[in-house]
Amino acid sequence: MDLKDKNILVTGAGGFIGSHLTERLIDIGADVFAFLRYNSSKSVGFINEISEQKRKYLKIVFGDICDLDAMQKAVKNNKIDVIFHLAALISVPYSFEHPNEVAETNARGTLDTLLAARDNKVSRVITTSSSEVYGTARFIPITEDHFLQSQSPYAASKIAGDKYAESFFKTYDLPVTIVRPFNTYGPRQSARAVIPTIITQALTSNKIKVGSLTPRRDFLYVKDCVEGYIKIAEEDKETKGKVINLATGKDVSIGDVCGLVKDILDIDIPVISNVQRIRPSNAEVNILCGDATQAKNLVGWEPKIDLKEGLKKTIKWIKPNLHLFKPTEYSI
Helix, strand or coil: CCCCCCEEEEECCCCHHHHHHHHHHHHCCCEEEEEEECCCCCCCHHHHHCCHHHHCCEEEEEECCCCHHHHHHHHHHCCCCEEEECCCCCCHHHHHHCHHHHHHHHHHHHHHHHHHHHHCCCCEEEEECCHHHHCCCCCCCECCCCCCCCCCHHHHHHHHHHHHHHHHHHHHCCCEEEEEECEEECCCCCCCCHHHHHHHHHHHCCCEEECCCCCEECEEEHHHHHHHHHHHHHCCCCCCCCEEEECCCCCEEHHHHHHHHHHHHCCCCCEEECHHHCCCHHHCCCECCECCHHHHHHHCCCCCCCHHHHHHHHHHHHHHHHHHCCCCCCCC
16 A cells, blocks of 8 residues: 555654654655644644644644544544554553553553544554563564563553454454554653663763663664554555564663663763662563564565664754653653
8 A cells, every 4th residue: 555645644643653653654745644632732742843844744633542433533524544543651650550541541542443444444554552462571582473461551451452453353354453563762752761761861860760670672763663664554465454563673671771871971870770660570571572574574674773873863862852851750
């Protein structure tokens, strides 16, 4: 499927990955509709990071993914051809405190998106999973057939959303693909994620406080992640009904990431494991390292930006945007 000139709805378009995806879709000539949660100030999040020249090709639709009527109207009134569903509450620590809200947004919001797509005969649907659904890896690299483990309410909510997507493919033949990105990072990511947490403290403090230093993650740069979404959406025959990992196949510990950031900035400050930031023992996912062979074989996708280069790009963006962060506060 050629995405140029297609009417495309992006839920969560004001967020981290969503804003980068929205910008990329504008670049390739799609007619993009950014579905954003309504707020009294009509804030559009990181849509403002997209140049004014590009934003003039973007249409904003305010609503709530948990409001089925709003989703139906957004899809029907704008004659949507393709939906990229990225809207979610994505913080694992937040899900410990607010499991009901996270379940409502991530599971019910995905169901509403699928219903709107089914009822309006949308040609292509891409939903967003998370590597957290695998839990601590029983083998690495993790392939898509690794069994699912809900080690947090967040993971449980994403598993539920994935299963709704799977059921709509099998029951209604909805042309949906589940994209499962591993730990994505880069410009525009919020302070609740570990890499911005490390970088902002390294730039402003005499120490870096994180949770456990030993968990290992497969960090994927956001531009590579977005290219995966695009390629998967374009290949609508081979990828329908499938779950597809986006990953680098390389894992690194949180402690090692701290070391890389310090090396790039040429600083020598202590790294402290802060008890407040450590997950409950049974909820900690100790290692995530993904196998993206299927993405390569089906759509020719491979990541291009290594961790050190990606960290440099992220630091470059964060430096003039430190006002968006509160490095001394623990964000969940």
